Amino acid sequence: MNKVKKYSIRDLKRDFPTDEACAAFIFDALHSRKCSCGGTYSPLKGRRQFQCSKCRYQIAPTAGTIFHKSDTPLSLWFYTLFLFSNAKSGISAKELERQLGVTYKTAWRILNLIRKALPQNTEFLTGDVEIDETHFGGKGDAGKDNKKLKAVMRNKSIIAGAVERGGRVRAKIVPNLEAKTIGKFIDNNVNPITTRLFTDKSRRYESVARGYDRFSVNHSQKEFAVGDIYINTMEAFWSHLKRSIKGTHKVVSKKYLQSYVDGFVWHYNNRHSDSERFSALLGALLPASK
Numbered sequence: 484m485n486k487v488k489k490y491s492i493r494d495l496k497r498d499f500p501t502d503e504a505c506a507a508f509i510f511d512a513l514h515s516r517k518c519s520c521g522g523t524y525s526p527l528k529g530r531r532q533f534q535c536s537k538c539r540y541q542i543a544p545t546a547g548t549i550f551h552k553s554d555t556p557l558s559l560w561f562y563t564l565f566l567f568s569n570a571k572s573g574i575s576a577k578e579l580e581r582q583l584g585v586t587y588k589t590a591w592r593i594l595n596l597i598r599k600a601l602p603q604n605t606e607f608l609t610g611d612v613e614i615d616e617t618h619f620g621g622k623g624d625a626g627k628d629n630k631k632l633k634a635v636m637r638n639k640s641i642i643a644g645a646v647e648r649g650g651r652v653r654a655k656i657v658p659n660l661e662a663k664t665i666g667k668f669i670d671n672n673v674n675p676i677t678t679r680l681f682t683d684k685s686r687r688y689e690s691v692a693r694g695y696d697r698f699s700v701n702h703s704q705k706e707f708a709v710g711d712i713y714i715n716t717m718e719a720f721w722s723h724l725k726r727s728i729k730g731t732h733k734v735v736s737k738k739y740l741q742s743y744v745d746g747f748v749w750h751y752n753n754r755h756s757d758s759e760r761f762s763a764l765l766g767a768l769l770p771a772s773k
């Protein structure tokens with residue numbers, strides 16, 4: 484669990500040395516080399532096409548994937564996946580533009596397609612689960628005596644989060660902090676039977692987490708952890724998320740925030756091995772591969 488199996492640029496160059504190697508990998512992830520006619524598929528030189536030796540049927544290996552309809556060479560795509568997979572704090576479109584020598588628009592599009600291919604799953608979290616919410620983004624200053632605090636808070640997004648200690652995290656943008664909203668988030672994401680739920684002392688949990696075995700820590704009384712009653716794991720995720728987005732991406736619009744959050748959640752949930760994370764990324768982008 485603690486030993487991180489690395490995946491370096493050398494590994495990438497060994498596994499995916501050329502555009503042809505990338506195309507072959509994609510083809511094999513999604514199709515069989517054996518055609519139903521008895522022939523065998525092989526790549527057509529200089530084209531992103533595979534053809535059957537007997538019936539001449541052609542298959543574009545990238546059809547239906549995020550690599551399709553892109554002029555960016557597959558080896559650069561795979562290099563981008565490598566960068567994305569290894570970048571714990573994310574990689575910005577600006578940085579990718581520099582590294583690939585493509586336009587900002589192309590770099591942004593590639594990263595957006597990758598993030599969109601990594602939606603959070605819906606399996607229940609279980610075991611010891613910490614719940615917390617955070618405010619994110621928005622502009623402006625609350626001003627003197629917090630006069631503009633309401634307006635500033637309105638511009639922010641609210642993200643609800645749940646994390647298994649030592650396990651997976653889930654984080655979703657929610658419309659508000661009402662008990663009903665948070666209750667729904669918990670019901671949708673946390674197993675009510677097999678979970679010990681850890682929260683802060685906020686009153687909003689009183690009614691919504693009723694069926695759960697709940698323990699709470701009182702932040703307002705400067706009580707941050709009592710024994711194993713704490714929500715530090717969730718708070719650590721929030722601070723990593725905020726530092727990364729601020730440091731790497733600078734500003735993220737509300738419209739795309741969830742997909743950025745999805746990217747960081749995916750990274751967290753695949754944090755134990757660099758090489759497995761890279762395989763998992765390829766698997767997520769080529770869903771037929773098992």
Ligand SMILES: [Zn+2]
Pocket residue numbers: 518519520521522523535536537538539540
């Ligand atoms: Zn055939």
